[in-house]
Amino acid sequence: MKVFLAEQLQKANRAVASDNRRLLAAHGVTAINIIGGPGAGKTTLLEKTLERLAGRVKVGVIEGDIYTTRDAERLDRPGVEVIQINTRGACHLDANMVGQVLGELALPDLDLLFIENVGNLVCPAEFDLGEDCKVAVLSVAEGGDKPAKYPLVFHEATAAVLTKSDLLPYTDFRPEQVTEEILGINPELDMFLLSARSGEGIDRWCDWLERQLARKGFAIA
Amino acid sequence: MKVFLAEQLQKANRAVASDNRRLLAAHGVTAINIIGGPGAGKTTLLEKTLERLAGRVKVGVIEGDIYTTRDAERLDRPGVEVIQINTRGACHLDANMVGQVLGELALPDLDLLFIENVGNLVCPAEFDLGEDCKVAVLSVAEGGDKPAKYPLVFHEATAAVLTKSDLLPYTDFRPEQVTEEILGINPELDMFLLSARSGEGIDRWCDWLERQLARKGFAIA
Numbered sequence: 309m310k311v312f313l314a315e316q317l318q319k320a321n322r323a324v325a326s327d328n329r330r331l332l333a334a335h336g337v338t339a340i341n342i343i344g345g346p347g348a349g350k351t352t353l354l355e356k357t358l359e360r361l362a363g364r365v366k367v368g369v370i371e372g373d374i375y376t377t378r379d380a381e382r383l384d385r386p387g388v389e390v391i392q393i394n395t396r397g398a399c400h401l402d403a404n405m406v407g408q409v410l411g412e413l414a415l416p417d418l419d420l421l422f423i424e425n426v427g428n429l430v431c432p433a434e435f436d437l438g439e440d441c442k443v444a445v446l447s448v449a450e451g452g453d454k455p456a457k458y459p460l461v462f463h464e465a466t467a468a469v470l471t472k473s474d475l476l477p478y479t480d481f482r483p484e485q486v487t488e489e490i491l492g493i494n495p496e497l498d499m500f501l502l503s504a505r506s507g508e509g510i511d512r513w514c515d516w517l518e519r520q521l522a523r524k525g526f527a528i529a
Numbered sequence: 530m531k532v533f534l535a536e537q538l539q540k541a542n543r544a545v546a547s548d549n550r551r552l553l554a555a556h557g558v559t560a561i562n563i564i565g566g567p568g569a570g571k572t573t574l575l576e577k578t579l580e581r582l583a584g585r586v587k588v589g590v591i592e593g594d595i596y597t598t599r600d601a602e603r604l605d606r607p608g609v610e611v612i613q614i615n616t617r618g619a620c621h622l623d624a625n626m627v628g629q630v631l632g633e634l635a636l637p638d639l640d641l642l643f644i645e646n647v648g649n650l651v652c653p654a655e656f657d658l659g660e661d662c663k664v665a666v667l668s669v670a671e672g673g674d675k676p677a678k679y680p681l682v683f684h685e686a687t688a689a690v691l692t693k694s695d696l697l698p699y700t701d702f703r704p705e706q707v708t709e710e711i712l713g714i715n716p717e718l719d720m721f722l723l724s725a726r727s728g729e730g731i732d733r734w735c736d737w738l739e740r741q742l743a744r745k746g747f748a749i750a
Contacts, residue, residue: 345566
């Protein structure tokens with residue numbers, strides 16, 4: 309009975325996700341679902357990314373948080389449309405939540421939509437939101453055993469970003485070994501090691517984003 | 530309908546949690562439910578704690594992980610009973626999962642039972658397992674905004690442990706400010722700042738554990 313309900317919910321979610329995907333495609337918007345645990349550095353990565361893309365790519369952000377609007381406030385800046393979803397207890401975004409706010413965004417004016425999920429490395433990976441791709445975010449301070457312990461998000465993602473590389477000297481995180489482990493789960497993943505604080509690796513990440521946009525025919529000015 | 534089901538599940542969970550609590554109390558076992566996001570440092574804290582308590586307190590561990598037995602292997606050592614629960618996708622432990630393995634532990638021989646929950650700062654806080662208290666674990670590398678963003682676990686906990694204090698010089702985490710914010714959510718919380726790596730603050734944490742044991746009449750040799 310419980311499994312049945314879970315399957316029904318997933319089926320309903322997939323249907324709404326397909327609607328979201330069609331709507332985004334109709335407006336040529338590339339949507340990226342950012343997933344990682346609390347404190348993985350998702351918002352800081354977006355802050356840095358918005359700086360780099362400013363004036364060249366029209367970006368919108370849907371911020372998923374349980375209660376607060378703190379992350380949305382951090383990303384709110386001229387030229388960027390930010391919408392907050394407060395899940396009020398729910399540990400992940402679902403397609404319905406995203407579908408309800410898509411109409412609030414000026415989609416014809418957007419090239420790229422980031423959807424920052426609730427800080428949780430587990431449940432968000434199970435829910436299709438209608439995005440073009442998922443990006444898994446893991447901080448080097450979280451430890452190298454995380455991919456094996458939370459494989460689903462890496463299995464579902466198109467790219468994995470290892471953040472806070474500035475902390476590498478103070479941890480026992482081995483980026484080569486962790487990369488190998490992640491590629492063992494999903495050999496197709498594009499891998500990034502970067503620090504939003506120092507700026508290391510941010511260019512490569514932004515180049516990758518632009519290649520994702522190019523797939524929908526967007527040419528960077 | 531969805532809310533109804535959630536309430537029914539919670540009611541059923543509370544009933545099993547009460548059974549677990551009675552069974553643990555009957556054997557004079559103090560049970561502590563450790564909750565934190567992925568990479569908060571829960572297992573490393575337990576490794577250090579087991580070292581300190583070795584020979585004085587008889588400790589058991591229930592390890593909650595989605596798939597792997599890595600954490601259980603890290604904690605497995607002479608004199609410590611470790612049981613792994615693999616949730617196979619579920620993002621938290623529930624009372625039923627814990628109840629099913631309690632019978633596998635030699636409860637009459639135990640003083641203290643750690644239950645390390647799945648790495649998730651959200652969902653585990655909602656499920657009573659029958660523990661005596663919950664401990665919230667947050668790494669200083671996760672950032673100081675986490676208590677406000679994930680308040681439930683701090684609201685439900687008896688103690689909060691800020692881990693990886695050795696990384697403080699390399700982050701913008703302000704322990705006094707975060708402590709104030711946590712106590713704003715729950716003024717009754719006992720607060721700890723420690724590093725399992727350097728050993729800073731571990732004594733105070735172990736003293737606190739012994740006081741929890743003393744409440745059940747246990748006298749440290």
